[in-house]
Amino acid sequence: MSSLNQKTLKNSVEIEGIGLHSGKNVKLLIKPSEPDTGIVFKRVDLKNNNLILPNFLNVTNTSLNTTISNEAGVKVSTIEHLMGALFCLGIDNALIEINNEEVPILDGSAIEFVDKLLVAGLKTSNKAIKIIKINKKIEIQEDEKNISIEPSKLSLDIDFEISFKDDFIKTQKNKINVYSDDLKDILNSRTFCLYEDIEKIKKMGLAKGGSLRNAIVVKDNGIVNEGGLRNSKEFVNHKILDCIGDLYTSGYRIIGKINCSQGGHYLTNKILRKLFSDNKNFSIKEIKERNLPNTIIDKSILRSIA
Ligand SMILES: [Zn+2]
Structure with a gap:
């Protein structure tokens, strides 16, 4: 069956851990679902109104995380x-x-989710994948931060830059092609914070579950965590992971080119809202092998992680 058809899981997968900000223990059960139903969250601790769609319009908080609400x-x-x-x-x-x-939060990266989802296995349906193709360049500039999305031929390119006053992080830049590059360093990269910001973050009522097991803490021109960084661009690579996750609140995979400097959850959500505010900016297409010469999901991604 075509790898360009929609996929779900072969088996359900259970994941348990602590919430980074809430500090609460939580259990996930990720289950297979039907084609064209998308990703759906269900709060099983509640009886009513317990479905929440991870859609950019449902994003209600972008402060140090992405929160969705119904x-x-x-x-x-x-x-x-x-x-x-x-x-x-x-x-x-x-x-x-x-x-x-x-x-x-698991280890602060996406790698444990990936490992467990791969163990559960993927099942391909007989329905074609739909993608969003960008038709027109959209830009947002806010102070020193900016993000743009523009048309690309068949790829999703993300070019991201962060710039910190901190001497250890400084400026990091990375550019990836999501559908053909090896994404191991992206999926493996952990969330991070500066040691001097911890008190401020805790005062905001956040990071109650934060520890060196789930976040990199930067202090005195190095990191507090034992074992060092997982890759030389771990900070910017984590921001790219966040960007990919936030882009998925569009509901589909995207064909386009993102350029972002100093952005994060807020700016990614804002550009999606701007993009989808005018239907001339984008088209939603079904993809079939005959009109897409390369695969949108390169099998090497799975190979390199598995
Ligand atoms: Zn993150």
Whole structure:
């Protein structure tokens, strides 16, 4: 069957851990679902109004995480790394049952989600994948931050730059082609913070579950975590992972080119809102092998991780 058809999981997968911001223990059960149903979150600790769609219009908080809420105000937070894993593995449809308000942070990256999803296996349907093709360049500039999305032929290119005053992080830049590059360093890269910001973040009521097991802490021109960085561009690579996860709130995979400097959850959500505010900016297409010469999901991604 064509690898360009929609995929779901072969088997359900259970994942358990602590919420980074809530500090609460949480269980996920990610289940296979039907073609054209997309990714759906279900709060199984609640009886009513418990479905939440990870759609950019449902994003209600972008402060140090991406939170989605439904019309009843029922929410799920820190969805971005799981969404990034689902995007990179080419999983189009899945029902994510969750028994609390925050997706577990695991090791702070997407790699544990990826490993477990691969163990569950993927199942290909007989329905073609739909993609979003960008027709027109859209840009947002806010102070020193900017993001743009523009047409590309067949790829999703993400060119990301971060610039910190901190001497250890400084400026990092990376550019990837999501559908053909080896994504191991992206999926493996952990969330991070500066040691001096921890108190401020905790005062905001966030990071109650934060520890060196799930975040890199930068201090005194190095990192506090034992074992050092997982790759030389781990900071910017994590921001690329966040960007991929947040882009998946568009509902489909995207063919386009993103340029971002100093952005994050807020700016990615803002550009999606701007992009979809005018239907001349994009088209949604079904893809078939005959009109797409290369595969949108390169099998080497799976090979390199598995
Ligand atoms: Zn993140």
